[in-house]
Amino acid sequence: MEYSEIVIEAVSTLTVNKLRTFLATLGIVIGIGSVIALISLGQSSQKAVQTQIQSLGSNMLTIIPGAQNTGVVRGAAGGATTLTFDDAQALKTSTKITAVKNVSPEFSRRIQITTGKNNTNTQILGVTPAYEEVRKITLTYGTFISQKDVESLTKVAVLGPQVVADLFGQDSNPVGKMVRINSQSFKIIGVTVSKGGTGFQNQDDLVFVPISTAQKQLFGATNLTSISIEAQNENVMTEAQDQIGYLLLARHKLNDPSQADFTIFSQNDLLGAASQVTGTFTALLSGIAAISLLVGGIGIMNIMLVTVTERTREIGLRKALGAKKKIIIFQFLIESIILTFAGGLIGMILGIVISLIIAHFINVPFTVSINAVVLAIGVSGAIGILFGWYPARKASNLQPIEALRYE
Amino acid sequence: MIQLSDVSKIYKNDSIETIALSNITFEINRGEFVAIMGPSGSGKSTLMHILGALDLPSAGTYILDGENVSHLGDDELADIRNRKIGFVFQAFNLLPRTSALKNVSLPMVYAGIPKTERFVRAQKYLTMVGLENRLLHTPSQLSGGQQQRVAIARALCMNPAIILADEPTGNIASVQADEIMSIFQNLNQQGHTIIMITHEPDIAEHAKRIINVRDGKITNDGVDHKQKKLISKFFP
Numbered sequence: 181m182e183y184s185e186i187v188i189e190a191v192s193t194l195t196v197n198k199l200r201t202f203l204a205t206l207g208i209v210i211g212i213g214s215v216i217a218l219i220s221l222g223q224s225s226q227k228a229v230q231t232q233i234q235s236l237g238s239n240m241l242t243i244i245p246g247a248q249n250t251g252v253v254r255g256a257a258g259g260a261t262t263l264t265f266d267d268a269q270a271l272k273t274s275t276k277i278t279a280v281k282n283v284s285p286e287f288s289r290r291i292q293i294t295t296g297k298n299n300t301n302t303q304i305l306g307v308t309p310a311y312e313e314v315r316k317i318t319l320t321y322g323t324f325i326s327q328k329d330v331e332s333l334t335k336v337a338v339l340g341p342q343v344v345a346d347l348f349g350q351d352s353n354p355v356g357k358m359v360r361i362n363s364q365s366f367k368i369i370g371v372t373v374s375k376g377g378t379g380f381q382n383q384d385d386l387v388f389v390p391i392s393t394a395q396k397q398l399f400g401a402t403n404l405t406s407i408s409i410e411a412q413n414e415n416v417m418t419e420a421q422d423q424i425g426y427l428l429l430a431r432h433k434l435n436d437p438s439q440a441d442f443t444i445f446s447q448n449d450l451l452g453a454a455s456q457v458t459g460t461f462t463a464l465l466s467g468i469a470a471i472s473l474l475v476g477g478i479g480i481m482n483i484m485l486v487t488v489t490e491r492t493r494e495i496g497l498r499k500a501l502g503a504k505k506k507i508i509i510f511q512f513l514i515e516s517i518i519l520t521f522a523g524g525l526i527g528m529i530l531g532i533v534i535s536l537i538i539a540h541f542i543n544v545p546f547t548v549s550i551n552a553v554v555l556a557i558g559v560s561g562a563i564g565i566l567f568g569w570y571p572a573r574k575a576s577n578l579q580p581i582e583a584l585r586y587e
Numbered sequence: 588m589i590q591l592s593d594v595s596k597i598y599k600n601d602s603i604e605t606i607a608l609s610n611i612t613f614e615i616n617r618g619e620f621v622a623i624m625g626p627s628g629s630g631k632s633t634l635m636h637i638l639g640a641l642d643l644p645s646a647g648t649y650i651l652d653g654e655n656v657s658h659l660g661d662d663e664l665a666d667i668r669n670r671k672i673g674f675v676f677q678a679f680n681l682l683p684r685t686s687a688l689k690n691v692s693l694p695m696v697y698a699g700i701p702k703t704e705r706f707v708r709a710q711k712y713l714t715m716v717g718l719e720n721r722l723l724h725t726p727s728q729l730s731g732g733q734q735q736r737v738a739i740a741r742a743l744c745m746n747p748a749i750i751l752a753d754e755p756t757g758n759i760a761s762v763q764a765d766e767i768m769s770i771f772q773n774l775n776q777q778g779h780t781i782i783m784i785t786h787e788p789d790i791a792e793h794a795k796r797i798i799n800v801r802d803g804k805i806t807n808d809g810v811d812h813k814q815k816k817l818i819s820k821f822f823p
Contacts, residue, residue, distance in 0.1 A: 185696065196684065497680045500641060501741075502669020502697040504662045581641050584680065 183510065190515045201519065204483040207476025208523025208563065209530060212556045214469040216531025219552040221538055222462030228544040229454045233447050235375065237316065239281075240447050241409040241420060243428070247441055261403035262441040265391070267431060268407050274427055279420035282410040284310040287394045287401065293347075293361045293387060300346040303386050304361060306394025314410045322355040322370030329390040333397060337361070338370040342384035361387070362398050417446055476523070477563040484516050484571035495575050496583025508576040516568025517561060524560025528553060588748060588780055589615040589638065594647035596633050596803075607633040608803045611647070615749075615782065620775040622794035623784045630803040632753075635784045639674060639751045640667045652748040669697050673742025677754035679734040681726040681741075687713055688722045691741045698745060712740035716770060732763025739770060743779075750774065752783040756790055768793045 194201045245263040268285035271277055287306035292299055311317065312324045320341070329336055337359055339347075348354045354368045366389065375383035395401050411420040421444050428442055429435075488495070495508060532548055539546040596608040607630045615621055625631040636642040637649060640656050641664075648657045652671050659667065668674075681690045691709035700708075713722055716736040726734050735755060742750050752771065756764035772793055775781050785791050799807040 182702075185702075493680065494682060497682070498693070498697075499665060500639075500668060500674055500680075501694045502665050504665050504697070507697065581636050584676070 186507070186511050187514055187518075190511065190518055194515060194518060200483065204480055205519050205523035205526070207479040208473070208520050208560055209476075209527040211469060211473030211476040212524045212527030212560055213530035213534065214472060215466055215559075216528050216552050216556055217534040217538070218465040218469055219462060219549055219555075220531065220535035220547060221544075222458060222465065223549050224535070224539050224544045224547050225542075226455060226458040226462070227547060229458060230451060231545075233451045233454060237314075237410070238447055239411045239414050239417065240314070241411060241417070241424070241444055242446075243407040243409065243424065243442055243444050244405070245403065245442055247439075247443070261401075262432065263404040263407060264402060265395075265404060267428060268404065270427060270431060271407070271409070271424060276427060277420075277423045279412050279416040279423055280409055281412050282310050282314045284308060284314040284408040284410075285391055285404050286311065286406045286408060287391055287399070287403070288405045289394075289399055291362060291398075293343075293359055295347050295357070295359055298347045300343060302340075302343050302346075304394060304398065305386050305388050306391035306398075307388050308391055311388070311408070314408045318373045320371045320373050321353050322368070324370055325388055325390050330392050333392045334390055335364060335366045335393060335397065336369045336390065337366040338372060338388040339368055340372050340384040340386040341374045342382060343387055344371055359387075361389070364397065417448075421446070473559065473563065477520070477567040480516055480519055480563065481567035481571060483519075484512065484568055485574070487515070488512065488571045488575045491575075492578060492583045492586040495578050496580045496586065499578070499580040500584060505576040509572045512572035512575050513565065513568045516571070517564035520560045520564035520567075521557075524556050527560070528556045531556070588617045588619075588652060589782075590648075590650040591637075592648050594637060594644040594649060596630075596637065596642070597645045606803055608637070608644070611803075611805060613798065613805065613808060615780065617780055618775070618778050620771070620781045620793070620795045621783070622791035622797045623782065623800060624786060624788070624791050624797055625800035626786060629800045631784055631786075631800045633803075634800060635751065635753055635782075638749075638782060639672055640664045665697075669694055670745060671748040673745065673747040673750040675735070675738050675742050675750065675752040675755045677757040679726070679731075679738050679758070681734055681737055683727065684725055686723045686725055687718060687729070687737045687740075690726070690737055691744055694741060694745050708744050709740070712743045713737070715743070716740050730763065731759045732766055735759055735763075735767050736770065739767070739774075743774070749780045749782055752781065754785055755783065756785075756787070764790070 243263065245261060265285055268283050271280060272283040285308060289304055290301060291304050292301050293304075294300075305311075307325055308330050309325055309327050317324060319338070322338070324338055325336065328334070339354065339359070344350075344352065344354055347359065348357070353371070355370065357368050358365050359368055360366070372384075372386075372388075389398070409420065409424065411417055424444055425437065425440070429437065429440060432441055434440065498508065498511075531552075535548075536546050591614070592612050594608060594611045595606070598605045598607055611634065623631050623634060633642070637644050638651075640651065640659075643659070643664075644657060648655060650656070651667065654667065654671075656664065656667055674680075682693070688706060688709050691713055692705040695705040695708065710719075710722060713719060716739050718733060718736055718740070721729060721733060721737075724733075726737070729737065735758075739750075742752075750771075755771070756767055759767060768790065771781055771783070775795075781794075783791070783794060791797055797807070797809065798805060
């Protein structure tokens with residue numbers, strides 16, 4: 181008995197009732213399709229978040245006010261007002277701090293800004309010139325905030341490309357024009373290069389003003405919402421973290437690190453947290469998809485049981501003419517494997533197309549995971565064997581006399 | 588060729604025992620044409636199942652072509668059926684949507700005969716039953732008599748020890764039935780051993796020997812045609 185012939189015969193049997201074959205595979209198509217789409221999308225967004233966080237620099241530390249609580253991603257960061265400009269100055273000037281290269285004190289708040297004609301809700305970020313270096317800001321037009329601007333509380337602003345697009349239209353050069361922030365006129369002196377971004381913070385939807393202007397003229401505050409630190413290099417991150425921590429504890433007159441009223445975290449901390457979140461989501465969604473795959477498998481088993489019952493006489497005849505058990509098992513098993521395999525293949529293509537379309541719309545890089553493809557092919561084959569086994573066994577155990585008598 | 592000694596078949600259903608065959612003993616030699624007759628419920632179907640290695644006797648021994656098949660397993664029985672028995676069923680039992688050529692090839696597929704040889708042999712036997720122009724017809728494109736001739740070609744293709752025909756003309760119009768019976772007679776003249784199960788006396792008349800079964804026992808075993816006629820009055 182040549183097994184290749186049974187395979188060909190199984191294919192021709194399946195093409196007899198095309199609608200039934202199609203409906204039987206549909207469960208697997210949907211199951212595999214959603215698994216592939218979700219895994220691909222999960223990996224794409226994970227990659228996007230990682231690139232974004234890494235683009236901020238691997239030697240970056242961020243200090244935010246408020247006690248450390250569980251996890252790094254906290255709600256309403258900056259609610260506490262324990263960080264001051266003097267803290268930032270101390271970090272820069274203290275002789276005990278050796279691992280730090282640059283210190284960028286920041287004050288940020290969301291506010292409505294307007295040109296008179298157009299307006300937009302955006303993030304105002306009060307900064308010093310250090311920000312440009314720490315965050316690797318480059319400008320399309322004009323210049324960044326200068327030390328002189330900070331010292332003399334100048335009303336100047338540097339706009340992110342998204343803000344420019346919202347207020348003046350895409351790709352226009354607004355340098356020299358005026359913008360009103362909190363009823364005060366600011367002169368636009370520069371536009372930053374697009375950094376792109378989704379997720380945590382859109383790097384393009386920002387307006388930079390001198391930190392002194394932001395604190396005193398706009399919001400009447402004395403605290404900082406964050407301090408960005410550039411360490412000397414990637415290898416001294418822990419050292420930098422310790423030095424900053426002890427200095428700030430001393431300045432805030434705290435003895436115990438557990439009482440710290442500030443939190444220091446690195447990009448790696450953020451990366452870990454973000455990966456964990458997207459990883460959990462991917463796992464969760466894949467789990468749901470796997471359930472649909474299980475349902476699809478049960479559908480295959482159901483249709484194979486119907487097929488076995490329908491073809492009882494045929495099975496009886498084949499056994500009467502000399503077909504052994506394993507031949508009958510193989511015949512029916514191969515049918516269910518072809519069903520699930522074809523379903524898996526179609527589902528895989530469908531999943532890739534869906535994830536391509538979604539990746540395009542939510543603007544993340546498209547990746548097809550080889551793992552997901554191997555998984556899809558393996559799992560669909562395995563489902564065929566798993567759910568085809570019982571009906572095939574049932575067929576092979578039919579007694580030829582009873583099967584031939586069956587009407 | 589065939590030796591049955593003290594063969595019994597008892598069906599057990601819950602606590603009720605039904606005796607289908609009791610102590611059947613007979614021999615059939617090579618080249619015989621035997622009809623097994625009996626009314627429904629007589630045990631002739633059970634006898635045919637045992638002769639066809641489709642079922643095992645509860646007691647006694649059955650030796651087919653020198654092989655004891657009384658205690659074989661499912662797969663070994665399948666092998667015996669494949670090599671030694673050519674079945675012709677009342678309902679033809681051809682695979683639907685499958686050409687005559689492929690239907691005839693089926694037992695050879697299970698015997699592991701290479702594809703080209705299968706088709707050469709299938710074509711030879713289909714020509715023998717007069718269907719050389721119907722090789723690629725499917726059963727639905729053939730008349731009842733033609734379908735039964737395909738089935739006979741299928742029974743012959745493995746060159747079996749016996750041809751076992753179960754009411755071979757039961758589903759066929761009488762003109763075609765005569766054609767089928769003359770094919771069986773020709774085959775018998777060529778030396779094939781044929782066992783035919785029927786309840787129609789005029790069909791049984793084609794056989795050289797008639798075994799009558801009633802209540803699981805052989806009531807008559809002989810070649811007396813007058814007696815056949817007499818029996819036909821009681822079992823019309």
